[in-house]
Amino acid sequence: MTDLPAFDLEGYLPYRFTVIAAELSDGLARQYRDRFGISIAEWRVLVNVGYGESPALRDIERRVRLEKSKVSRAASRLEAKGYLRKEVDAHDRRLLRLTLTEAGAALLARLIPIAEAYQAELVGRLGPEATLLHAALDRLSPRG
Amino acid sequence: MTDLPAFDLEGYLPYRFTVIAAELSDGLARQYRDRFGISIAEWRVLVNVGYGESPALRDIERRVRLEKSKVSRAASRLEAKGYLRKEVDAHDRRLLRLTLTEAGAALLARLIPIAEAYQAELVGRLGPEATLLHAALDRLSPRG
DNA sequence: CGAGGGCCGTTGCAAATGCAACGATCATCG
DNA sequence: CGATGATCGTTGCATTTGCAACGGCCCTCG
Numbered sequence: 001m002t003d004l005p006a007f008d009l010e011g012y013l014p015y016r017f018t019v020i021a022a023e024l025s026d027g028l029a030r031q032y033r034d035r036f037g038i039s040i041a042e043w044r045v046l047v048n049v050g051y052g053e054s055p056a057l058r059d060i061e062r063r064v065r066l067e068k069s070k071v072s073r074a075a076s077r078l079e080a081k082g083y084l085r086k087e088v089d090a091h092d093r094r095l096l097r098l099t100l101t102e103a104g105a106a107l108l109a110r111l112i113p114i115a116e117a118y119q120a121e122l123v124g125r126l127g128p129e130a131t132l133l134h135a136a137l138d139r140l141s142p143r144g
Numbered sequence: 145m146t147d148l149p150a151f152d153l154e155g156y157l158p159y160r161f162t163v164i165a166a167e168l169s170d171g172l173a174r175q176y177r178d179r180f181g182i183s184i185a186e187w188r189v190l191v192n193v194g195y196g197e198s199p200a201l202r203d204i205e206r207r208v209r210l211e212k213s214k215v216s217r218a219a220s221r222l223e224a225k226g227y228l229r230k231e232v233d234a235h236d237r238r239l240l241r242l243t244l245t246e247a248g249a250a251l252l253a254r255l256i257p258i259a260e261a262y263q264a265e266l267v268g269r270l271g272p273e274a275t276l277l278h279a280a281l282d283r284l285s286p287r288g
Numbered sequence: 289c290g291a292g293g294g295c296c297g298t299t300g301c302a303a304a305t306g307c308a309a310c311g312a313t314c315a316t317c318g
Numbered sequence: 319c320g321a322t323g324a325t326c327g328t329t330g331c332a333t334t335t336g337c338a339a340c341g342g343c344c345c346t347c348g
Contacts, residue, residue, distance in 0.1 A: 013266050017165035020285045024158040047153050094296040094343050122157050129280050136277040141164045238313045238326040
């Protein structure tokens with residue numbers, strides 16, 4: 001048996017982040033799915049459409065680190081459910097701009113408080129270290 | 145258009161963690177895949193077998209937060225590649241204990257330094273805040 | 289103009305994934 | 319014992335995923 005150098009998987013950052021990310025997302029994901037029939041990808045698209053100026057798919061793709069095809073399919077599902085409209089950009093007909101419908105805006109207005117509450121709970125758990133955490137995360141991956 | 149409360153997706157913890165986790169894993173994942181033909185799941189199983197006392201699949205499942213079926217399939221692939229052996233536990237024949245082969249130990253011995261180097265780079269990027277980060281992570285998800 | 293090259297969104301396809309169902313085995317307890 | 323319920327690992331299946339290829343559109347430059 002070859003001798004192995006010591007290694008601590010539990011403290012290994014890529015591993016820890018994967019586990020925690022899954023934990024943090026799952027709780028919310030289940031709620032959004034069960035109560036609203038919405039996936040995480042759809043939720044991210046919704047947020048972007050809600051706060052951007054009728055962004056095109058490629059804008060969302062970049063901001064939210066979501067595969068091209070994933071954005072496309074999420075947008076199509078949201079359209080099918082009546083939460084948003086797609087319209088071709090007048091100046092560049094390759095671009096497809098997204099806008100919330102009334103139903104979409106209403107849905108988002110219900111989703112946001114849930115997300116905020118969850119965030120508040122997490123920040124509460126972190127206590128004063130919350131700011132430090134964000135700083136540390138910035139070092140691992142600077143945000144635009 | 146309904147009025148929406150402000151919301152900052154970029155600073156939203158579940159989102160940030162998902163993005164960072166993907167970033168941190170991808171670099172390593174690609175290396176392991178291209179250079180060694182190993183997936184992340186397989187890598188995690190390897191580490192467990194290397195450092196545990198011939199753990200059973202269910203032990204790995206718990207420690208590493210990997211789906212039952214994912215562990216099973218990863219183990220089968222590793223066995224097929226000749227990196228580990230499966231043997232039925234003598235006292236409980238439901239359990240399947242895993243052991244590294246020579247080739248498996250050799251492979252792991254090559255993978256570990258790469259992982260360590262990556263961890264070192266990340267810790268370097270964090271500087272003295274590294275300890276704080278781990279503390280914060282513990283608050284979000286206590287480790288066993 | 290118009291031909292070439294790049295960007296946009298969609299879609300087909302193979303592989304990965306999650307989940308439930310299953311057979312085999314064990315532990316409990318009457 | 320023997321029956322019941324739980325645990326373990328595998329597998330079938332429907333869904334999701336990532337990737338590459340494609341058609342439509344725009345821009346540049348001769």
